[in-house]
Amino acid sequence: MTVIYHEADADPTPLAGATVAVVGYGNQGRCWALNLRDSGLDVRVHVRADTSRDAAVADGFAVADLDGMHGADVVCLLVPDDVIPTVEVVPRDDALVVLASGYCLAFDRVRYPCDVGMIAPRMLGPEVRRCYEEGVGFITALGVHAEVTGWAKARLLALAGAIGGLRQGVIELTAMQEAVLDLAVEQALAPRCAG
Template identity: 30%
Template structure:
């Protein structure tokens, strides 16, 4: 367990060798949220990049318009030193088996932006092929925007195995610096810690706990007869104001910026909602992530055409929360 006062070292551009990644031919597989940002930042840092996509991808035209050579994943695997796997996590295994593994040679490197497929053993690269992680802490558009503004996004790096020629850590640091993360900070972790903490944060807080909290709070006010507009402002819209305070000042100093009434109310009611039982359920969620149950369920969901995900998206889209939200956002963000 990390102890207070024991911090991980934070690497920056000073520790990353720009020459190392600049000497590699990089194939960025996928041109979505992460792939596009990685490719553009790498190229602006002087790295030679081509894009690997499937033949009917609608993103081929965009990548070509933005000046990239686009080819198949298999061609990238045959011609590039480093393959940055910016594909949806649940298809890594099938693309790897069909289009990468048959061509892999000792000295090449596979790079991931999330540890899912490596930690949950969807992919097991042969000896002599490097396996590294460079995971920016934020979405692709922020990675690109920050880079263009002369800054970057914090990134995590991890090393599973060296390739036959290069030290995995030096390569990961060099790549992280080339996408701009060396301008702010790079933390070294493991595939397990990145994969599991990232999934846990999404499930317990960002995309699970928080979303369902907002939805239930909104519905509680609506069902008690309060106007939907008020319910939306109080339980959904204002989350940004608190999130911004936490982002810039942290939890403790956020409290200094809210009223005593809000602070006292938060204290007496927050602990009623999130109590020891909620913590026990969080531990259960973490356990299901660590033992691979979540990964297996997600792969099954993908295999069955994402039926639960599609149903949830449709229900949310047609919910009163979205109806009132869309109505208010049309006035707020004209």
């Protein structure tokens, strides 16, 4: 049975006082960081010393190197799927690691010893930001991949609400379901529609 969550299903309490590390400041990272900050969360951006760092500083974020993410309560890995396995993530046992795609989780490219989940907006980051600013939602998939603390789903729902993803409803999918859907759209549907 398909499960869809809405704003009423999320309690922000599990993220109260939490530090959120946003790793990457590109397509999804910038928009998530801005939305999370605008929702009142303590966001820190972790990027390499390049133009993305300059952009994060210009947007007023506390910026640190990648190794600074390890002490955060929530680590949002918002870099491309092919880069995620190369990023050394050493989260606390009670942390939550979140990916914006199911690919690396579904195909066992990463493992973390803590709560792990997916919040996958079905649109590009700038649209995620625009929808947030306009007060409308966007199609999003959400799934718990690993449960350690007993709070994974509650924290994922709170985070999805903070980025604006619960306004139209979030569909619960496994990482494999989201990855297969994404691959089907990219490899089968999109080329067919373009041609």
